[in-house]
Amino acid sequence: MHVFRLCKTRSSMFISWVVAFLFYVPFTLGSQPLHETSHSCAIDGLSTDTLGLCPYFGGVGYQASFSFETETEEAIPRDEVWVVRPSPGKGRGVFAAQDIARGTHIMEERPLFTGYAIADMTSDIETEFAQLSAEQQTEYLSCHEHKLQGEPESGRLLRILRSNAYTTQEGRIAIYPKVALINHSCQPNVLNADNQNTRIIIAMRDIVKGEEIFTTYIPLLMHTADRNQRLYQYGFQCQCEACKTSESDPRRQQAGMDLKELETALGTGLSKADKQSLTAKAEELARYVEKEGFADYFTKTSNLVVHYAKLAGLKGKARRWARKSLDHHSMIDEDSADSQRAAEILASI
Numbered sequence: 001m002h003v004f005r006l007c008k009t010r011s012s013m014f015i016s017w018v019v020a021f022l023f024y025v026p027f028t029l030g031s032q033p034l035h036e037t038s039h040s041c042a043i044d045g046l047s048t049d050t051l052g053l054c055p056y057f058g059g060v061g062y063q064a065s066f067s068f069e070t071e072t073e074e075a076i077p078r079d080e081v082w083v084v085r086p087s088p089g090k091g092r093g094v095f096a097a098q099d100i101a102r103g104t105h106i107m108e109e110r111p112l113f114t115g116y117a118i119a120d121m122t123s124d125i126e127t128e129f130a131q132l133s134a135e136q137q138t139e140y141l142s143c144h145e146h147k148l149q150g151e152p153e154s155g156r157l158l159r160i161l162r163s164n165a166y167t168t169q170e171g172r173i174a175i176y177p178k179v180a181l182i183n184h185s186c187q188p189n190v191l192n193a194d195n196q197n198t199r200i201i202i203a204m205r206d207i208v209k210g211e212e213i214f215t216t217y218i219p220l221l222m223h224t225a226d227r228n229q230r231l232y233q234y235g236f237q238c239q240c241e242a243c244k245t246s247e248s249d250p251r252r253q254q255a256g257m258d259l260k261e262l263e264t265a266l267g268t269g270l271s272k273a274d275k276q277s278l279t280a281k282a283e284e285l286a287r288y289v290e291k292e293g294f295a296d297y298f299t300k301t302s303n304l305v306v307h308y309a310k311l312a313g314l315k316g317k318a319r320r321w322a323r324k325s326l327d328h329h330s331m332i333d334e335d336s337a338d339s340q341r342a343a344e345i346l347a348s349i
């Protein structure tokens, strides 16, 4: 598997990281309460974060030919894109190892294994796990697990899956141990997308060296209380700025309602005035999600602008947003089926 090939060719660097990390991790980490730890790393009850034995702490970005800047200062290879470090209140997190420009592919990872639904995996999980290499099993077991109140100790393999699984384009659930290290924020700075059975993490804005990389685990166009209710399954309360202040709540809620209205009106008979007002509403919404970096909504909202602008006879506007949609898909993979479809839509206007 792509990821593991990389690990093997970098075994000497890996050992350097083990040494570096043993001295770097504060020994207080293991005492943090589980509910604040979105990605802790515990094997057989021991916090391996505390012991400095987690397999990914020196996470390897996939660019890279190795040359170290200095032997003393954290020893991060010059071309490395990301690195795993302790994240206050969250166990571990993924951080920018250098300045990262918008559009950069920060991480790409193929799944350790996939399934159709978590409930269906109950009987298969032991078999899937047994088929992994020892290295992959360690990688899997180092992922965060959230035990719900009253749950028995058994069933750890399934709990890890439940706490870290993503849905693929084909609707399968999949687990990506390196991507799982990225913590949640309601103000994410990356796009987290599935492309042909590979999960891709792309910078949605310029990210400064040392900044933490944040994705989102939940839909973002909702109130703080609702967002945190959705996060319950992961076992933590979000402490991001948006959750601390709740200032963005009215705008998020409005955006959520606008999205629902725009989707509900699809395929209904509309007057000329309706078409124009819905185009304006869709464009305002698409601009908002673009400005906030809510990348999960970008394709959907830009396509809504295209749809309503075409209905309203506003070809220039439709073309502008179709171009943005194509650029977005091309940033993920310019040869993908989604990019081809976006190019066809643009060409048809």
Ligand SMILES: [Zn+2]
Pocket (backbone or CB within 6 Å): 185, 186, 187, 238, 239, 240, 241, 242, 243
């Ligand atoms: Zn938050």
